[in-house]
Amino acid sequence: MILSSIAILLLGPLLVGISMGLDRKITARLQNRRGPPLLQPFYDIGKLLSKQSLVLSDLQALFASFSLIFHIIAFALFAFGGNLLVIFFISSMGAIFLVLGAYSTPSPYSHLGANRELLAMLAYEPILFLAVIAIGMQGSFLVGEIVPGLLSHIPLILIALLPVLVILLEKSPFDVPTAHQELVTGPYVEYSGPYLALLELGHWYQLAFVYGMITLFIWGTGITSDIILKLVLAFILLFAAILIDNITARLTRKSMVAFMLTVGIGLIALNLLILYIIEVI
Numbered sequence: 001m002i003l004s005s006i007a008i009l010l011l012g013p014l015l016v017g018i019s020m021g022l023d024r025k026i027t028a029r030l031q032n033r034r035g036p037p038l039l040q041p042f043y044d045i046g047k048l049l050s051k052q053s054l055v056l057s058d059l060q061a062l063f064a065s066f067s068l069i070f071h072i073i074a075f076a077l078f079a080f081g082g083n084l085l086v087i088f089f090i091s092s093m094g095a096i097f098l099v100l101g102a103y104s105t106p107s108p109y110s111h112l113g114a115n116r117e118l119l120a121m122l123a124y125e126p127i128l129f130l131a132v133i134a135i136g137m138q139g140s141f142l143v144g145e146i147v148p149g150l151l152s153h154i155p156l157i158l159i160a161l162l163p164v165l166v167i168l169l170e171k172s173p174f175d176v177p178t179a180h181q182e183l184v185t186g187p188y189v190e191y192s193g194p195y196l197a198l199l200e201l202g203h204w205y206q207l208a209f210v211y212g213m214i215t216l217f218i219w220g221t222g223i224t225s226d227i228i229l230k231l232v233l234a235f236i237l238l239f240a241a242i243l244i245d246n247i248t249a250r251l252t253r254k255s256m257v258a259f260m261l262t263v264g265i266g267l268i269a270l271n272l273l274i275l276y277i278i279e280v281i
Contacts (some may be wrong), residue, residue, distance in 0.1 A: 012208035048197035063101030070094035071205035081144025102187035113186030123260035156271035171245035
């Protein structure tokens, strides 16, 4: 089990990096383009790490490092079968340090990106939290003790996680924080070189946690069984996010938050209500 957990900890972000390259390839094909190489995200990280470190304040570097550290700790706890509630809050701290890093610069564009990142967190964090609660209600909050059959018991919660994935992948219609046509890179705008690479790696670990939650819905005990089915499920949601990105336009900030807090929470509440009715009957 320890070797399996170490393998998941090491392979998780690598698989996320490959999924980012696959995302670019599929998007390019849908737009009748060739697209970059599959390993382009790794080339980008390597290039950023080789550049000179330039920041507007020392706090930027500190917050970027903390963001990566907290996301790594969160995914490490997930890989070793930790408590999902604890993992959720630690991962949220990583996202908060990203926002603090954007606020620590005097740039108004960075502040605007931080404001929009906070709105995105307001939209997806409640869904993630309620999804964690719903998973825990099925038997245990410990990842290593998740009961089989989540997909048959709480399928609507898996659907509710799809828009969360769309937000974290910075895709339409929920690419409000980065808003490439307006803000360039949102909260990342004043980062460059190694510190931008740290934030990107932190983003990979954050996505690894969300993909990990998705894989828990596949039948089996723990997170090491049914590997192929788990990967297929993660790919299906990734492809759905890519498809949504290519057929929709970006929503306004209010629309994004309203959609997530109504449709997302509504799906979770409906699924839990159905389970309650079934138990009563």
